[in-house]
Amino acid sequence: MQIAILGTGIVSRTLAAKLASLGHDVHVGTRDVAATLARTETGSWGSPPYSTWAAENPSVRLASFADAAAAGEVVLNCVSGTGSLAALQLAGAAHLAGKVLIDLANPLDFSRGMPPRLSIGNDDSLGEAIQRAFPEARVVKALNTVNCALMVDPSRIPGDHDVFVAGNDPTARAAVTGWLREWFGWKSPIDLGDLTASRGLEAWLHLWLRLYATLGTVDFNIRVAR
């Protein structure tokens, strides 16, 4: 499958490596290909420069946001929350129209220090903002509730635990549910219905961040017990 992944950070790379290992054609999108490849500094989470990572993942292609989105049958938004709308504008509405757009981003705003605020929330969400900006895309919020290593390997944590999908198009939600199973091994993603559920999925970050601080690890998740 042709898969576009927007963003070059740790979330994007983790997903790209996993999906490429499964035999998919992965197109990582960035604002400026030359600038991304020219960077030599280590990332904010200790990740190596993109070029170093790319050399270890030669099957993953790097392209402009627009070219990556054009190539993808499905598009994954792994850009930071505050940069997502601008990146998607560069990707281009025409290249998103009709496609499933999986939004993994969280609208974390670090500008006022730690812990981050959410730049949008309460009665709105980034997922909804993206859907409003790209009405022809079929936006599905998913995977934003867990760390990226866990996104692609739920078995890192013993026992059952849950991820969620939300989106206005039931067919798109069903497609993403199938991919979460097939690609990563999530047994039973919980379908929360329309995209207003993004409010809850993004607000969860407030508690996720606190649990991260308390537990001292990102290797945790929640199971909905009932």
Next chain:
Amino acid sequence: MQIAILGTGIVSRTLAAKLASLGHDVHVGTRDVAATLARTETGSWGSPPYSTWAAENPSVRLASFADAAAAGEVVLNCVSGTGSLAALQLAGAAHLAGKVLIDLANPLDFSRGMPPRLSIGNDDSLGEAIQRAFPEARVVKALNTVNCALMVDPSRIPGDHDVFVAGNDPTARAAVTGWLREWFGWKSPIDLGDLTASRGLEAWLHLWLRLYATLGTVDFNIRVAR
């Protein structure tokens, strides 16, 4: 133990009945005792008038917010989120000073319809607002993350699942942790540290409300899997 429970709604009644059954002296606080007893209408969640409930729970005393708070060795805030600060003002700072004040409220604002917004959040919380207004109280946020039937009986759901405590006073957090075990049977409440964790515990309501809509029951909770 002398326990003050502020509020006369379903959360207050559920806790009062349970704590009275354990032999505690429970003082339910309300704005106007005569008006509370005079009400004949059914509550918003189908609960009977307070007087009907009180007749079935004769050991629970009804008092003004101030008298209840004065009598309590510990005070539980079970008033609605939007009414909490006003109720606590009526309870009186002097009657809260030095005491553990367990805040179970959620700042749900139904004024713009369903689902409710939070009236405070992101980089603040109701728990913190209460602590700021009553600096001599030892505020501990707890139990706001689950339905009231589950608060007093975690065994309603099979397996392990979690509740949390947060507060600026470690001794108060430890006391509440002990009470959650002793009163209700919560095995291992997770200590999230200082009261800024209320932001996460209250923001959780956004996802709780959506899960409630999706699952069609309030009998659910989360387990932190790790």
